[in-house]
Amino acid sequence: MNKKSIKDIDVSGKRVFCRVDFNVPMENGNVTDDTRIRAAIPTIQYLSERGAKVILASHLGRPKGKVVEELRLTPVAKRLSELLNKNVAKSNEAYGDIAKAEVEKLDNGEVLLLENVRFYPGEEKNDPELAKAFAELADVYVNDAFGAAHRAHASTEGIAKHLPAVSGLLMEKELDVLGKALSNPERPFTAIIGGAKVKDKIGVIENLLEKVDTLIIGGGLAYTFVKAQGHEIGKSLLEEDKIELAQSFMDKAKEKGVKFLTPVDAIVGDDFSPNANTREVAIDAIPSDWEAMDIGPKTRALYADAIKNSKLVIWNGPMGVFEFDIFAGGTKAVAEALAESKDTYSVIGGGDSAAAVEKFNLADKMSHISTGGGASLEFMEGKELPGVTALNDK
Numbered sequence: 001m002n003k004k005s006i007k008d009i010d011v012s013g014k015r016v017f018c019r020v021d022f023n024v025p026m027e028n029g030n031v032t033d034d035t036r037i038r039a040a041i042p043t044i045q046y047l048s049e050r051g052a053k054v055i056l057a058s059h060l061g062r063p064k065g066k067v068v069e070e071l072r073l074t075p076v077a078k079r080l081s082e083l084l085n086k087n088v089a090k091s092n093e094a095y096g097d098i099a100k101a102e103v104e105k106l107d108n109g110e111v112l113l114l115e116n117v118r119f120y121p122g123e124e125k126n127d128p129e130l131a132k133a134f135a136e137l138a139d140v141y142v143n144d145a146f147g148a149a150h151r152a153h154a155s156t157e158g159i160a161k162h163l164p165a166v167s168g169l170l171m172e173k174e175l176d177v178l179g180k181a182l183s184n185p186e187r188p189f190t191a192i193i194g195g196a197k198v199k200d201k202i203g204v205i206e207n208l209l210e211k212v213d214t215l216i217i218g219g220g221l222a223y224t225f226v227k228a229q230g231h232e233i234g235k236s237l238l239e240e241d242k243i244e245l246a247q248s249f250m251d252k253a254k255e256k257g258v259k260f261l262t263p264v265d266a267i268v269g270d271d272f273s274p275n276a277n278t279r280e281v282a283i284d285a286i287p288s289d290w291e292a293m294d295i296g297p298k299t300r301a302l303y304a305d306a307i308k309n310s311k312l313v314i315w316n317g318p319m320g321v322f323e324f325d326i327f328a329g330g331t332k333a334v335a336e337a338l339a340e341s342k343d344t345y346s347v348i349g350g351g352d353s354a355a356a357v358e359k360f361n362l363a364d365k366m367s368h369i370s371t372g373g374g375a376s377l378e379f380m381e382g383k384e385l386p387g388v389t390a391l392n393d394k
């Protein structure tokens with residue numbers, strides 16, 4: 001990476017404003033999945049062990065510039081303190097006199113968590129005044145919030161204009177893994193794209209078609225491709241205005257010699273529910289009043305085979321409605337193929353695919369699970385991430 005990281009600077013005795021992504025799921029005031037907190041630990045420990053005064057900042061949820069009591073970061077500070085096995089101070093503000101007083105109290109190596117930065121309207125507007133106010137708390141800015149790197153907000157972008165600005169270890173690792181995969185991939189290189197909407201994945205498919213050897217399409221968006229192939233798809237998801245685009249992707253793949261795999265069979269349901277009646281059908285035999293909600297067994301075998309013959313696989317988006325057990329089999333089969341394929345480097349692009357891999361208890365079998373859903377998607381589209389661009393060059 002051509003951006004400076006915390007390894008390139010001296011942090012000893014410095015006040016370090018470290019933006020992390022602690023946007024974690026919570027229920028009844030408790031953190032229900034601490035993956036993102038654990039992912040930031042190496043950076044926090046690195047800074048603390050070198051005598052920095054560590055000032056952590058994060059958003060939680062979308063409070064839209066107002067204080068929302070349930071979105072305070074207090075439970076996150078508690079969980080972080082357990083994981084670090086040391087005290088984590090918590091400020092009820094993210095800038096101004098109250099926050100400054102908390103920072104003053106820090107000794108070298110101690111850790112403070114500021115309040116949810118999205119309680120202030122200036123955060124998402126990237127207000128220069130708020131960015132300056134954040135910067136007044138510190139001597140150095142570290143961005144370790146890969147999951148929020150696609151946002152140009154005061155704590156992810158604006159603040160970098162006022163302080164020496166470097167990446168944290170998680171940010172560096174995410175950019176390294178995804179960057180290497182896209183710029184210098186081991187081959188055969190396969191991308192698996194699923195999820196619900198073609199329109200959300202157009203940029204990704206376009207960009208990946210230039211890079212991969214095989215492109216696998218699953219999930220709800222597959223049926224727009226199946227329709228483009230001339231088959232009836234019943235009540236399956238269809239984006240009518242994207243049929244031509246889907247066809248053009250398949251044409252382009254052919255031109256470029258990219259293998260383009262779409263479902264050859266499906267599990268259809270008579271209702272979008274966990275208790276629907278289901279049937280297994282060939283892709284040219286989807287009944288008119290049924291909906292395809294998962295890939296079928298032949299498709300699973302075809303996709304598993306492609307995965308096992310790949311050196312590198314990037315996966316974004318589930319193969320079916322995996323939230324319902326009856327339609328989770330296709331997503332599980334893909335996760336299992338990745339887990340079993342020891343010679344394949346597997347990169348899971350955050351979001352629902354990461355949740356699915358967790359659900360199937362296969363997370364530890366994947367080579368890299370990104371902490372960013374939207375961020376990794378934008379990265380795979382080839383877009384610039386403002387939170388990264390803002391950092392100092394090496």
Ligand SMILES: Nc1ncnc2c1ncn2[C@@H]1O[C@H](COP(=O)(O)OP(=O)(O)O)[C@@H](O)[C@H]1O
Nearest residue numbers: 195196219220292293317319320321351352353
């Ligand atoms: N065949 C399908 N029909 C309808 N919805 C589907 C189908 N396959 C997957 N989905 C839904 O797609 C959603 C995920 O889509 P998306 O948000 O695009 O993925 P990601 O978060 O991985 O980027 C899941 O909630 C899943 O239930």
Ligand SMILES: O=C(OP(=O)(O)O)[C@H](O)COP(=O)(O)O
Nearest residue numbers: 021023147148151372373374375
């Ligand atoms: O959870 C996040 O997004 P993600 O689910 O796409 O990874 C990030 O913390 C960004 O949050 P946002 O989409 O409210 O800006």
